[in-house]
Amino acid sequence: xxxxxxxxxxLRERGxxxxxxxxxxxxxxxxxxxxxxxxxxxxxxxxxxxxxxxGGSLLDVEAATMLLERIPQAGDLSESHVGENEEGVVQNxxxxxxxxxxxxxxxxxxxxxxEFALECESRKLRGSVSDKSEMFENRYHLLLSRLFRNxxxxxSAVEVQHGWKPNEDMLVCSVDALIGxxxxxxxxxxxSQLEDGIWYIEDGNASVQVDIREANVTGLITENSxxxxxxxxRADGIFDVSVMGSPEAEVRSESNVSxxxxxxxxxxxxxxxxxxxxxxxKEDVGAMFMIFSDIWLDSDHVIESLEKILxxxxxxxxxxxxxxxxxxxRPFGQGTDDILLLSNGFLRLGxxxxxxxxxxxxxxxxxxxxxxxxxxxxxxPRPPIPDFFLEGFRGQVKHVHNATNPCRVRYCxxxxxxxxxxxxxxxxxxxxxRPKDMGDTSEYVVKALxxxxxxxxxxxxxxxxxxxxxxxxxxxxxxxxxxxxDRAEPFSWEYKxxxxxxxxxxxxxxxxxxxxxxxxxxxxxxxPTDDER
Numbered sequence: 015x016x017x018x019x020x021x022x023x024x025l026r027e028r029g030x031x032x033x034x035x036x037x038x039x040x041x042x043x044x045x046x047x048x049x050x051x052x053x054x055x056x057x058x059x060x061x062x063x064x065x066x067x068x069g070g071s072l073l074d075v076e077a078a079t080m081l082l083e084r085i086p087q088a089g090d091l092s093e094s095h096v097g098e099n100e101e102g103v104v105q106n107x108x109x110x111x112x113x114x115x116x117x118x119x120x121x122x123x124x125x126x127x128x129e130f131a132l133e134c135e136s137r138k139l140r141g142s143v144s145d146k147s148e149m150f151e152n153r154y155h156l157l158l159s160r161l162f163r164n165x166x167x168x169x170s171a172v173e174v175q176h177g178w179k180p181n182e183d184m185l186v187c188s189v190d191a192l193i194g195x196x197x198x199x200x201x202x203x204x205x206s207q208l209e210d211g212i213w214y215i216e217d218g219n220a221s222v223q224v225d226i227r228e229a230n231v232t233g234l235i236t237e238n239s240x241x242x243x244x245x246x247x248r249a250d251g252i253f254d255v256s257v258m259g260s261p262e263a264e265v266r267s268e269s270n271v272s273x274x275x276x277x278x279x280x281x282x283x284x285x286x287x288x289x290x291x292x293x294x295x296k297e298d299v300g301a302m303f304m305i306f307s308d309i310w311l312d313s314d315h316v317i318e319s320l321e322k323i324l325x326x327x328x329x330x331x332x333x334x335x336x337x338x339x340x341x342x343x344r345p346f347g348q349g350t351d352d353i354l355l356l357s358n359g360f361l362r363l364g365x366x367x368x369x370x371x372x373x374x375x376x377x378x379x380x381x382x383x384x385x386x387x388x389x390x391x392x393x394x395p396r397p398p399i400p401d402f403f404l405e406g407f408r409g410q411v412k413h414v415h416n417a418t419n420p421c422r423v424r425y426c427x428x429x430x431x432x433x434x435x436x437x438x439x440x441x442x443x444x445x446x447x448r449p450k451d452m453g454d455t456s457e458y459v460v461k462a463l464x465x466x467x468x469x470x471x472x473x474x475x476x477x478x479x480x481x482x483x484x485x486x487x488x489x490x491x492x493x494x495x496x497x498x499x500d501r502a503e504p505f506s507w508e509y510k511x512x513x514x515x516x517x518x519x520x521x522x523x524x525x526x527x528x529x530x531x532x533x534x535x536x537x538x539x540x541x542p543t544d545d546e547r
């Protein structure tokens with residue numbers, strides 16, 4: 015009974031209502047194949063993928079039965095390869111996985127073992143006060159454990175064995191150790207304003223007021239980010255900061271060593287199948303991702319310009335096209351006809367693409383909503399657009415993924431994180447301290463996000479996060495690619511072997527981005543204007 019309630023609830027989270035007898039059919043299939051879904055009901059629905067959406071917003075017995083008969087669905091990118099998992103069980107592998115933010119495993123810090131354990135069971139959307147504090151505690155220990163893997167901040171085994179004393183200036187202490195301390199100290203904690211205009215550094219044990227006015231900063235520091243600070247205590251009990259920066263990120267390979275077999279990213283993953291997927295990735299030299307942001311479906315100019323671009327790529331269609339919101343030129347709900355306007359917009363987009371046979375049949379389309387699209391408001395992670403809006407589009411093309419924001423994509427061995435949010439403006443607005451002679455803001459923002467291992471390390475009033483699903487915002491281990499849909503000017507940076515880029519707002523300049531997985535390169539692109547042709 016408990017599993018049935020969980021199944022129905024998770025279906026509703028995905029915009030699908032199942033009749034009682036249809037839910038029984040799905041549940042019987044799940045239990046008869048339970049060994050195939052180690053992640054539980056959430057993984058079962060994730061494996062259903064596109065077929066679940068094609069069943070419509072109301073699922074009856076007939077639709078559920080037909081849906082199960084087509085599992086797994088084979089497509090250009092979802093052709094199954096046979097491999098073995100760690101237990102030697104033969105399983106189907108898919109080249110492309112689109113991972114729901116609400117299905118991402120939740121790492122929880124286990125104090126006794128000094129490591130993270132993964133929680134895969136469902137969580138409440140409305141958390142308790144303890145869930146909020148646990149969210150920040152997990153973030154803190156993620157960065158602290160990463161910091162302690164840096165040889166600069168802990169003595170080597172050889173040094174300890176021979177009794178050599180490490181450089182005390184490089185030993186990180188807790189915040190409560192600052193009270194009454196003398197000399198220069200190094201401490202890591204969250205920079206916050208517990209009182210308006212007064213800065214504090216805090217961890218799970220204590221908080222101390224800090225003076226950062228004369229601090230030399232090494233990056234973009236925002237309120238509620240975790241910082242590594244050096245300084246000394248004054249007689250008045252205020253910690254005088256001389257140097258402040260973010261704990262430095264580590265490359266993906268180093269993080270993976272610490273994780274072992276744990277899968278923080280989500281989706282179906284196995285170490286034993288990586289070589290097979292890598293071979294397939296190398297063979298697919300023509301693979302291409304196209305990314306667009308702000309596809310205003312109520313704008314003739316946007317649709318006509320998009321059609322010109324897609325016509326050009328129809329002969330050699332991309333593997334994946336990502337459409338990010340906003341999907342209307344105004345926030346959804348400001349007009350009385352917005353429901354009809356958006357539904358007709360998706361229908362028109364589908365009709366435009368259906369004329370291009372190669373694209374309509376071979377390409378995978380991923381839709382990522384913005385905070386102004388239909389949904390629960392400016393909160394992260396954000397559920398997909400209600401599926402009935404896309405019914406007209408689904409009838410025109412073969413592969414459609416109605417994704418969350420953020421969402422995660424695994425293509426063979428490469429991992430992508432896609433997030434539609436105006437991050438640049440928010441990071442600027444909540445900046446506590448910035449370096450002197452700072453260059454391109456976008457470069458500093460990218461470094462800050464990866465150092466913080468989080469898509470939006472800001473106060474909750476600036477970027478509300480569902481406490482129990484904060485792990486969907488983590489950037490750890492660093493993915494291969496982070497796509498930030500932002501209204502700011504397009505940019506592309508690489509830091510710690512992670513590509514981070516913004517395609518720009520399509521209505522403003524008709525810009526988009528192309529990513530080539532085989533070369534691991536980003537190509538900023540724009541549709542030429544009539545004057546430029």
